[in-house]
Amino acid sequence: MNILFILIVPFILAVLPSVVKKPRLLGILNSVGYLFVLLCSLWLVLKPDMVVSPSRFFYIDALSIFFIFTISIVTFSAALFSVDYIERDISSFFISRNKARAYYTFFNIFSLSMFFVPMVRNLALGWVAIEMTTLASAFLVGFYNTKSSIEAAWKYIMVCSVGIIFALFGTIVFYYASSCVGVKNLNWADMVSASHSMDKNLIKIAFLFILVGYGTKAGLAPMHTWLPDAHSQAISPISALLSGVLLKTAIYAILRFTIITNECVGSDFSSKLFIIFALISLGVSAGFIIIQKQMKRLLAYSSIEHVGVIFLGFGFGGVIGLYGALFHVLNHAVTKSLMFFGAANIIKKYKKDNMNIMRGVISSMPFTGTMFILGMFALIGMPPFSIFFSELLILMAGLGKGLYLASGLYLFFIALIFGGILFHFSKVLFGDKPDGMACAKEGASVKIVFIFLFILTVVLGLAMPGFLNKIIASSVAILGGA
Amino acid sequence: MYIFLIGIIIMSYTMVMAKRMTSLVASFRMQSLFLFLATFFMAMKEKSAELYIVAGLLLLLKVILIPKFLSDIIRKLKMEEGIGLFLNPLVSLLIAVFLTYISYVFTTRVITFASASQAFSFSASLSVTMIGLFIMIFRMKALSQVIGFLAMENGLFLVASTVSGGMPFFVEIAIFMDVFVSVVIFGIFIYRINKLFTHIDVSKLNTLRR
Numbered sequence: 265m266n267i268l269f270i271l272i273v274p275f276i277l278a279v280l281p282s283v284v285k286k287p288r289l290l291g292i293l294n295s296v297g298y299l300f301v302l303l304c305s306l307w308l309v310l311k312p313d314m315v316v317s318p319s320r321f322f323y324i325d326a327l328s329i330f331f332i333f334t335i336s337i338v339t340f341s342a343a344l345f346s347v348d349y350i351e352r353d354i355s356s357f358f359i360s361r362n363k364a365r366a367y368y369t370f371f372n373i374f375s376l377s378m379f380f381v382p383m384v385r386n387l388a389l390g391w392v393a394i395e396m397t398t399l400a401s402a403f404l405v406g407f408y409n410t411k412s413s414i415e416a417a418w419k420y421i422m423v424c425s426v427g428i429i430f431a432l433f434g435t436i437v438f439y440y441a442s443s444c445v446g447v448k449n450l451n452w453a454d455m456v457s458a459s460h461s462m463d464k465n466l467i468k469i470a471f472l473f474i475l476v477g478y479g480t481k482a483g484l485a486p487m488h489t490w491l492p493d494a495h496s497q498a499i500s501p502i503s504a505l506l507s508g509v510l511l512k513t514a515i516y517a518i519l520r521f522t523i524i525t526n527e528c529v530g531s532d533f534s535s536k537l538f539i540i541f542a543l544i545s546l547g548v549s550a551g552f553i554i555i556q557k558q559m560k561r562l563l564a565y566s567s568i569e570h571v572g573v574i575f576l577g578f579g580f581g582g583v584i585g586l587y588g589a590l591f592h593v594l595n596h597a598v599t600k601s602l603m604f605f606g607a608a609n610i611i612k613k614y615k616k617d618n619m620n621i622m623r624g625v626i627s628s629m630p631f632t633g634t635m636f637i638l639g640m641f642a643l644i645g646m647p648p649f650s651i652f653f654s655e656l657l658i659l660m661a662g663l664g665k666g667l668y669l670a671s672g673l674y675l676f677f678i679a680l681i682f683g684g685i686l687f688h689f690s691k692v693l694f695g696d697k698p699d700g701m702a703c704a705k706e707g708a709s710v711k712i713v714f715i716f717l718f719i720l721t722v723v724l725g726l727a728m729p730g731f732l733n734k735i736i737a738s739s740v741a742i743l744g745g746a
Numbered sequence: 747m748y749i750f751l752i753g754i755i756i757m758s759y760t761m762v763m764a765k766r767m768t769s770l771v772a773s774f775r776m777q778s779l780f781l782f783l784a785t786f787f788m789a790m791k792e793k794s795a796e797l798y799i800v801a802g803l804l805l806l807l808k809v810i811l812i813p814k815f816l817s818d819i820i821r822k823l824k825m826e827e828g829i830g831l832f833l834n835p836l837v838s839l840l841i842a843v844f845l846t847y848i849s850y851v852f853t854t855r856v857i858t859f860a861s862a863s864q865a866f867s868f869s870a871s872l873s874v875t876m877i878g879l880f881i882m883i884f885r886m887k888a889l890s891q892v893i894g895f896l897a898m899e900n901g902l903f904l905v906a907s908t909v910s911g912g913m914p915f916f917v918e919i920a921i922f923m924d925v926f927v928s929v930v931i932f933g934i935f936i937y938r939i940n941k942l943f944t945h946i947d948v949s950k951l952n953t954l955r956r
Contacts, residue, residue, distance in 0.1 A: 418888065
């Protein structure tokens with residue numbers, strides 16, 4: 265039942281703007297709706313054994329619940345953050361009130377399609393859901409209708425469409441391989457059970473297509489070219505959604521196919537590919553972070569880095585590696601949302617996004633500045649924040665497997681990025697604030713979002729709640745780490 | 747059967763050779779027509795009602811509606827006819843032929859198929875997909891990129907309907923819907939680009955660097 269609630273709420277909220285005209289009221293209703301969704305998904309996490317999928321259309325296991333939970337955390341924070349953000353956009357005449365209503369409609373279509381991805385039983389329908397996420401979010405990337413945002417949206421929609429075509433090609437080849445052994449329905453569970461007898465070569469080729477295709481959407485280098493543009497040009501609450509969870513839905517899709525592939529050809533094949541792509545992503549992001557000038561672009565490249573870390577964890581494998589990777593999925597979603605919201609406030613206040621001339625954020629916006637600095641430490645992997653622990657787990661997995669070169673490169677790139685982010689952001693955070701700039705006061709809803717996300721990063725780092733631990737452990741078992 | 751596949755590939759070549767937008771759309775329409783015929787032929791062979799419906803949808807969407815939509819865009823934007831060649835037609839054709847050869851070698855060497863005709867279909871669709879990708883990368887107008895995307899999708903339909911005997915029915919319908927929605931959304935963005943930049947030359951979209 266809860267699963268249906270999670271889908272119905274965004275659907276209702278998507279049509280709501282045609283009835284409710286006031287943007288602020290819409291924003292508040294939106295947040296309440298997503299609070300409800302968050303509670304529903306929390307219930308799923310607490311009682312995973314009691315989850316029954318409402319029809320043959322859905323397939324819910326621990327792995328899906330974990331991703332649903334991650335998505336609901338970020339959608340809730342983005343919804344709450346949007347209330348003030350959109351209102352300020354309206355009052356400074358960036359957008360009209362009608363446009364604000366369109367924003368809420370697209371926001372909800374986008375979230376709805378993201379919630380679909382981990383729920384559907386059929387792999388091709390999962391593909392449709394992922395393509396819908398691209399189409400819905402393209403409008404949100406090009407939301408301000410400026411030259412640069414439309415350019416980013418076009419690049420986004422084109423590059424991801426090509427990626428998604430490759431993914432569909434892979435899906436069809438998977439289908440062919442399974443139909444040769446009698447499974448003709450593309451249902452994930454049936455395909456897993458039939459995977460032993462599938463043609464090994466065919467599965468390998470299909471998996472390559474899947475990895476390149478969905479990898480484009482997940483932001484793996486060298487297919488990442490759309491990502492920095494789209495994330496930096498999107499309206500800020502959406503940047504958090506794109507980076508925090510859109511990439512994760514593509515990762516989820518890859519994982520489902522990985523399970524079939526590993527059953528068929530052994531885990532060596534996918535592991536090697538994951539490690540190679542992960543290291544390329546880490547290297548590319550490290551280079552671009554160091555020379556970066558814009559705050560949101562820097563955060564976008566940092567997303568590529570973290571996707572790389574996640575795939576490295578999956579590539580290293582074993583219980584520790586898989587656990588670390590899944591844990592990192594959640595940690596990155598939480599921390600990166602915090603950072604994008606912080607950057608959004610800062611850019612709004614300074615009216616520019618150039619880190620070479622912005623100074624004194626701590627003194628001009630004490631609350632956002634403090635949260636931003638703490639979030640920065642969390643993002644670059646300082647203890648006691650959660651990202652430190654997941655990155656450590658992944659490192660341990662690599663060393664445990666004896667993959668010293670990959671682990672060494674991983675440490676090296678992480679250290680470079682550590683230095684790069686610290687250098688760029690400390691310039692912006694400290695120093696004298698510009699003359700005549702008043703101290704900023706954030707609204708209550710904005711403060712709640714920051715504190716909520718910050719508490720999550722700390723709690724996940726220091727004292728992982730037992731129920732969450734259990735759901736990640738059972739997801740690891742599904743991924744074959746048992 | 748083979749004649750349809752060869753038709754589809756040849757239409758890919760004419761798309762690569764096309765110098766003007768209208769002829770690009772016309773080639774795409776012809777390619778979709780051959781795809782429709784191939785699917786229709788499969789439907790007759792397998793006597794499957796679902797494949798008939800899929801063929802009908804192909805005819806409706808890809809042969810009639812989408813090319814009409816694209817021609818409308820060309821007419822309304824009054825764009826000058828060039829499609830933004832990045833490589834000249836002859837070199838492009840050579841590359842396209844080479845892509846076909848690579849697809850053929852790849853298919854026959856790496857994969858073992860149940861029958862020779864399946865292997866042929868698979869290599870044909872792989873090569874159509876690759877040529878579509880080539881058009882997307884090496885043609886600089888937003889609209890020609892959309893057509894490249896559609897050509898890639900034609901390759902996909904070919905592999906779905908001929909090699910694997912059609913995907914599950916509701917999946918095919920969902921994918922059709924998806925293609926249609928994406929083309930409409932591409933169209934909306936093309937209009938927006940045209941309005942903001944007064945052209946749709948993608949190679950000149952370069953405000954975002956690094």
